[in-house]
Amino acid sequence: MKVILDANVFVSAAIQRGPSYRIVDSWFAGTGDFEIVMCPELLGEIRDVLTTRPRLRKWISLQDASLFIGAIEVLVDLVPDPVEVLSVTRDSGDDYLIALARLHGVKMIVSGDKDLLEWSSQSPTVVTPAAFDDSH
DSSP: OEEEEOHHHHHHHHHOOSHHHHHHHHHHHTOSSOEEOBOHHHHHHHHHHHHHOGGGGGTSOHHHHHHHHHHHHHHOOBOOOOSOOOOOSSSGGGHHHHHHHHHTTOOEEEOOOHHHHTOTTOSSEEEOHHHHHHHO
16 A cells, blocks of 8 residues: 655654654564655655754754664655645645645555644545554
8 A cells, every 4th residue: 555654754753652653663674564655855854854953853863863864765765746736735835745645546644734634625545643553
């Protein structure tokens, strides 16, 4: 099954143990029953948050953040950023994830973002990391 893990899932996995960590850890280990779809824009968002926000240093060192991002880069098959992004959610910054998902036949977006979780026209479905973790 193809899924998109929102940047907040990767950031959460990098700094704390919990559902996001278990999801990403199973992907790193190759034991998850899902394939992650990611584009350069999403990878850049993860990199930006983990490497430029000083407040995160109390949970993850810059060196560990770089190693974490490097592991993602090695494991993921990047697909091109979506060219056509329609405005479909209340936060236009999330719309590229919807476009990416629809372009690549993604079944589910995993996110902690309320704008995506409360999006009324969910296609594909958006679930929390806890809900995804419980089902896999």
